[in-house]
């Protein structure tokens with residue numbers, strides 16, 4: 001089948017495995033596949049603002065290598081030749097990396113993040129860098145200095161955040177998969193809003209080297225994809241030990257070949273606190289999901305996790321404290337934006353930071369400095385650290401009773417544009433279901449489980465014990481296979497194959 005970018009039919013997503021086999025059987029060349037995606041990005045990106053930069057030369061040069069391998073009759077690795085994206089906080093040598101902040105506009109890294117080094121060795125086809133909330137701080141992508149990414153299901157709604165661009169690109173079929181980062185939900189929440197799959201791996205499983213830091217004890221890179229198997233394939237590729245990341249935990253066994261194992265006799269935990277204040281339609285979709293699992297032979301275990309009520313304040317104290325320290329490096333001296341007119345170094349630093357950072361980033365730096373200041377350290381930061389220990393322990397106890405914990409990913413569906421700028425605290429509250437996982441360092445995945453009355457996707461979160469990626473991916477895969485036709489919706493845009 002030849003690819004004709006001008007064909008008028010509605011797009012159809014193909015899985016990584018399907019594209020891999022079509023490349024091998026020469027149904028199209030990698031160059032044709034890549035060009036079809038690049039054309040789609042050029043044609044459609046202005047509607048959803050998923051990409052802030054396209055990288056056609058990088059993409060076509062990888063495609064050329066793949067076509068040469070195919071011509072020599074060589075085997076391809078699973079991700080070889082597959083068109084993908086990177087969030088703009090993942091460093092790419094010689095390609096501008098901005099974190100969607102004015103303070104980093106024009107910054108060209110001199111090294112590649114480890115995840116990008118790994119994927120380049122597999123000849124991944126990088127289509128471009130994706131939109132995000134400034135320094136990954138936000139839940140709607142609207143704090144981006146490039147303006148927010150829009151939801152392909154309804155462009156008057158946001159794609160979510162902070163990895164909103166990656167989710168919009170995958171949902172809009174402008175990329176097969178993307179890498180995002182998740183500090184408090186930034187992979188899972190936009191995946192939920194856009195009706196696709198997003199996984200945050202166990203802390204330390206994927207190298208953070210070259211990921212521009214927001215809150216280092218919580219940040220983790222992971223896959224955003226249109227089906228569970230694709231997410232598993234990408235996870236298998238990037239979950240490698242890296243001596244450049246002191247928190248790296250070492251390679252885990254590949255999981256993508258083990259999907260589809262029976263769930264009979266498995267236990268799903270349902271902590272009541274996760275369902276407090278959840279919108280009716282979301283709650284209903286989750287109840288239906290529980291029934292699907294019951295029909296697969298899973299037993300439900302209901303329990304309380306009262307310590308969860310502290311998760312949100314603990315997250316916002318720790319994340320802001322770490323951010324205030326990490327963002328100290330943007331001072332107009334070493335790299336990035338520098339103010340034009342100043343008298344003396346203090347004024348230079350002050351003006352550079354005042355002009356370069358957006359309002360949300362400044363708010364968090366102020367909050368972070370406040371909770372770390374000598375008079376308040378014990379009352380906020382120290383208390384939050386202690387509570388972090390209690391939250392970790394509560395999850396440990398919970399996993400003694402069940403294999404997987406199920407919850408909504410977000411208590412609602414995608415916000416209308418502008419929601420986040422109205423009330424910051426309201427927006428922070430919507431992170432309630434995603435942040436506990438980062439605090440405890442656990443793996444979690446968001447998968448689609450239905451739609452609300454206006455056709456916006458609803459996401460379900462499956463949380464596993466540390467290093468139990470295989471367990472959550474398998475549980476997610478079984479649900480997806482069972483419900484695919486009701487939970488997945490193509491949007492009429494993107495690449496036409």
Ligand code: GLN
Nearest residue numbers: 136137138183184185186
């Ligand atoms: N919405 C959360 C925040 O603003 C999570 C962001 C993230 O995971 N990067 O901090």
